[in-house]
Structures are given as C-alpha cells and as structure tokens.
Amino acid sequence: MLSIGEFSKICKVSTKTLRYYDEIGLIHPKDINPENGYRYYSIRQLKEMLLINRLKSYHFSLEEIKTILDTDEDQAEEKLIFSLQRKRQEVQAKIHAYEYTLTQMNQDMLRAEKGKSMMSWLDDIEVELSETQPINILYIRQTLSSDDYALGYEKHFSRLYERIAVDKLTLLGTPMTIYHSPEYNPAGNDTEFAIPIEETVRGTRVLRAGLCAKSVLKGPYAELTSVYAKLREWVEDEDYELAQSPYEVYVTNHQQAVVPENIVTEVYFPIRKKRGNCHAKKRLANCRPGSLGHRRRKTV
Template identity: 30%
Template sequence: MFKIGDFSKLSKISIRMLRHYDEIGLLTPTHINKVNGYRYYSANQLSTTNRIHALKDMGFSLSSIKEILTEYNDRESLIRYLNIHYSQVREHLEDTQKKLLKIETTMERIGRTDIMKNYDVTIKDFAPKYMMTLRKTIPTYQDEGMLWHQLFSETKGHNVQVDVPNYSKAVFYDVGYKENYVDVEIQLAVSGNYKDTENVKFRTVPSVTAATAIVKGNFNQLTDACEAIGNWISDNNYDVDGPMFNIYHIGPGQDSNSDNWVTEVCFPVRKK
C-alpha cells in the first residue's frame, strides 16, 4: 500500500483533492490507521484514478463521476451513458458555434456606419415567368439546399431548358419568422412546356411589385437588407403584400465563393 503522499504522486492528484474525494465518497483509502489517521491506498486504485482523470477531461462533474463509477461499471452500460453525454456535448458545441457566428455577424454590423446607405432600396415590377417549382417544409432555412437537390434530381430525365441568364428564387410562405419547419418554395425560370413530376410543378408565376435590395456576399447580410427594406416601406407609406422572396442572381449553385454571391431580397408591397 502507498501513503497518501506517494499515491498523490503516482495518481497525479493532489493530497487536498484526495482528501476531498474521500469526503464525497468518490475515492476512499483502502486503509486508515486508527492511531495516527494516516491514509493508505492500494495499487489497484490507480486504475480508478485514471478513469477519474479521463471522465473529468470529458467534462463530467465529480458527482456524475461518482455515479458512473458506482452504477455504470460494466462496459455496455458505460457506453450507453457516454453516448448520451456525447450527444449533449455535441448539441452544446453546435449551440456555441451558432452563438460565435452571431457574435461575428454583430461585430461586422457594428463596423458599418449606416445600414440604409449600404442598401439602395428600389421598387420593381416583376413580370410573369414560367417556372419549375418545388414547395416543401424543411427543417431550417439553412436546409434550402435540400430542395434544390431534389428539384434537379426529380427533373434529371426531362431535358428541362433553364433560362439564361439564370433566374432562381426562394419564396418564404410562413406568416412570421420561424426557427424550424419552414414553408419554402424554390422556383427556377425555364423555357418550354413540361409535365409535372411527383413534387415538381411547372407553372406561370404571376407578376408582382416588390421593394428590393441587392446583397453582395454571404447570406449573413440578409438581415441588414431586410431592416433597410422595412425602414423604406415604413418611410414611403407602403404595406407588405405577400410572402417575401430571394432572387439568387449568383448563388452557391453558380459559385462556391460566398464573396461573389449576389442576392436580391424582395418584399411584395402595395401603396397604403
């Protein structure tokens, strides 16, 4: 057996922490001398201290480590427990990454002097267009790519003639902003006449008058463009008159470099 000082060196755990572990029942000495109170530990307890180190590095609290060592001492149950913890840590990491992105975006916005000066809001009349369309509810706005993949996969054998220059849109039908399960329709202008597939519909999209702003660069700027359009609508005595949509003049499908993307943010409007 080892005195507490020697065991402390072998286990890489301070004497103070070994005493604390004893107090909370996490790691108790093999023997305590009743005369002088000296604590003694055995060599086989070093495997336990190694597990404690590993579990602490994974982010477990001491109370959780005690529970794991007591209740999950077989391989199968420990793997199940760690899988649950893995999912929780991964979810926390994703949340943290989202927060970091929001912080970066906010810092970028603070660096801009005047949103209204960055975006020239104009009124445009969009003529009717014959388009192939696909409307579905998707998990989040970031999953819009799923729709484009399905659109092209489902029409692969139809020899569809896409208009040049490319004219592609995404229409957002939800009444308000939603974090999840968003109702989105993508539209792509085409020439000719085609039969509908199971999910892709070919139709003429009617004309619309909209307040628009051009965004050059990644999609993080779309919020600022919406703010600029909102201010313009209010200042010029208009009302929103239908679901907003984005026109992707240059998007991920044409250029992988987000710095080169050109998006036109559009809000249908009518005079009050």
C-alpha cells in the same frame, strides 16, 4: 488491460463520460468483471479513444463520430476523409462568419467615433423599383421550422436540381425562395423552394409579373433581416403596399463563395400603390417600362 480509472487518466476523459459512451455504443469496455462490475479497456482502445477526442475537437457530434466508427473497415478511411472534408468546410464557414462579424464591429465603432448612429448603416441599403416578368418555376412547398432551414434548403433544392437533370428540363435562372407565412413562427413557416425552368410540367407554376421593390445583398444571409426591414420601411414611406409574398433570388451559390462578402442575394417585395391615392397612381405610371422613373433589371 487498463482499469477504467487508468484509461480515464491517460485519455483525460472522466469515468462518467466513459460509462455514457458505453451506453450509447460509442466505445465499449473490453472486459467487465462479472463479480464487481469493474471495467477494463485494452491498450489498443487508447487509439480509438484518442480518435474520438480528436474528432470532438473538430466539432463532430457524438452521433457523427459514432457513424464514422461504425463504418465497415473497407470503407472506413474513405468515410473519414469525406467527413473531415465536410467538417472543414463548416469550420471554414464559421471562421469567415467571425471575420465578417469583426468587420461589422469595426465599421460600427468607426461610425460611433465619427458621431454617427450605429444604425446608420441601414441608409447604405439601396432600394429600387423593378418591373419583373412572369417566371415559370419548378417548386416544392414545405412548412419548415427555424431549425430545419439550413438542411431544408440543401435538401429541397437538391431534389429540384435532380428532377431537372433526370427529366432533362431547361434551366432558366438561379434558385429562389418564396415566403408565404404572414408572420414568423419558429415552429414552422410556409416556404416555397423554386427554380425557373422553360417547360410547363407537373410541379410547375407561374410566378406572376409585377412591380417590385428590390434590394441586393452582398454578404451573409444573416444580414437579410436588415434588408427586409429596409424594404418594408421603403414600401411604407413611398405609399405602396405588399401585393404578393416576398421572395429571394440566390445569384451565387453560398457553398462556392469563398468569403461571405461574395454571396449575392436579390430580395423582391411585390408591391402596388395603395388604393384611392391619385398621387400614388401617377407615380406608379411613371415607373412603368419606358418612363424616366423606371429602372430596368435583367430577367431572373
């Protein structure tokens, strides 16, 4: 048997931390002296503690580690392998994100060295007019906080795909998210998750056709705020106004994209010309299908 001090020294974990692990049920002392309260650990528990340390170094939370350790013995190895695979994907995604950040920093430094503004990269974001067609969508509408978005996207899109598979519905396009809140609120935002399908069934509605300002982002979702800013500036400069809630179409699955640069997202701002502007109405007419000013896009 090892005293808590010796166990602490070998595993390089403070006695305070060991007591906390005992409280949350992560690892319990093998024995506690009822007279003086001294805690003792077995030699076999060294491996358990080293496993905990190893999983912590892989950025598992204590709650995740506890779930792994509490798994039935006959399923423990399978659970551990599955957990490691998912964590490896998370770590790899963070590595790619850091690599992308370094690329951006290098580009900003290069601009600065050439005497350009750091924000000049906004000029590289292209905006085009797109006349969209009506889209029948299967949807789930929820209010999500900023902390819920990552899990929310996976959860709600999974539910929609499951419904499509169970009811044998016909898929017509890639997932999309429509943002209905008039302003950003970290506590909760009105968000609609949708997938285009052919059938009109319970839980579907039609996303109206109309003129949109459109941009395509090739890169991580963190860059979407820049696209939104560029689109909003363009809408104002071109004398338009927003007609409906903006939405995003996810052309690629972020989980299948090896690097962030391969993620493709289309952003749409439904718009109309500001009322009472004759010049604006003329330009709107020039952007209708068949006109020289119209730029076609493939149907989502």
